[in-house]
Structures are given as C-alpha cells and as structure tokens.
Amino acid sequence: MKKLFVLLLVMGVLVECGEKQLTYSEVSIDQVNADVKSFIDGIETSEEAEGNGIYMFSEKEMKRYVYLNQDFLDSGKGFGDLDIRTDEDSFQIYLNQNDGPTKDEYKLYTITLDRTYEYMRVFKDDEETHIQLMGL
Numbered sequence: 001m002k003k004l005f006v007l008l009l010v011m012g013v014l015v016e017c018g019e020k021q022l023t024y025s026e027v028s029i030d031q032v033n034a035d036v037k038s039f040i041d042g043i044e045t046s047e048e049a050e051g052n053g054i055y056m057f058s059e060k061e062m063k064r065y066v067y068l069n070q071d072f073l074d075s076g077k078g079f080g081d082l083d084i085r086t087d088e089d090s091f092q093i094y095l096n097q098n099d100g101p102t103k104d105e106y107k108l109y110t111i112t113l114d115r116t117y118e119y120m121r122v123f124k125d126d127e128e129t130h131i132q133l134m135g136l
Contacts, residue, residue, distance in 0.1 A: 020115065022112065024109055025109065026082075026109055027108050029108060032110075035059065036057050039055075039057045039067075039135040040055075040057075040108075043055055043069065044069070051071055051132035052071060052124070052132050053072030053132065054068060054095065054129065054130070054131050054132050055068075055131065056131045057135040058134065061116065062112060062113045063111070063112050063113070064110070065109065065110055065111070066082065066107075069106050071132075077097040077098060078100050078101050078102030080096030082095055082107075086114075090117050090118060090119035091113065091117045091119075091120055091121075092120075092121045093120070095122065095124050096125055097124075097125055
C-alpha cells in the first residue's frame with residue numbers, strides 16, 4: 001500500500017510538471033532580443049500621428065511582448081497593472097492606468113502562452129480597445 005501511494009505521488013508530480021501555464025511579467029528593454037528592441041525603436045522614431053500607445057510584438061507563436069508608451073496614458077495618469085484572463089478560445093489582456101502620474105516612460109511585458117488561442121482581446125481600464133501596431 002505504501003509503494004502504491006509513493007507511485008501515485010510521483011506520477012502526480014510528473015504530470016503537474018508537464019503542464020504548460022500562461023505566464024506574463026514586466027521586463028526592461030535591456031532584457032529583450034535585438035528584434036524586439038528594433039520594433040520598439042521604430043515605434044519611438046516614427047513620425048506618424050500618435051496612436052493609443054498599445055503595441056505587440058510576436059517573437060514566436062507562443063511568446064509575445066506588449067509595449068505601452070506615453071500615448072497609452074490619459075492626462076495625469078500613470079501606468080497600472082496588466083492582467084490576462086483566458087477562456088475556451090481566447091485570451092484577454094487587461095491594461096490599467098493609475099490615478100497618479102508616472103515616472104516611467106514605458107512599460108514592456110513578456111507573455112508566454114500556454115496554448116494557441118483563436119482570438120485575442122485587449123481592454124484599457126475595462127473598455128475594449130485595439131493594438132495600434134503588431135510586429136512579427
């Protein structure tokens with residue numbers, strides 16, 4: 001009986017280790033590769049009219065970067081948190097502002113997806129919006 005319990009415990013640990021999880025975290029520009037840096041540099045040196053300040057770069061099928069610049073912020077606001085929620089066929093990115101101003105010039109997040117999703121939706125302060133520019 002004791003051997004059966006140990007075997008079940010080991011199998012449970014191995015199964016948990018094999019499951020992929022959606023993860024995201026804030027990173028600095030110094031931590032990303034040259035392609036991502038070039039994408040961001042192109043945004044910041046562009047002479048096009050201002051957009052909504054939300055940009056995404058797809059490094060691999062399962063790895064994305066979300067870049068927010070000052071155009072994202074409403075007057076007097078600061079960068080808030082990012083949250084990601086999923087359902088059966090989509091993942092939703094929730095971006096928020098803080099009430100106080102920010103010292104940060106930008107926010108950069110890396111997202112590693114746990115699987116392929118059919119749809120992606122983006123929300124700013126709980127209102128659906130769009131990505132200004134996607135890079136590959």
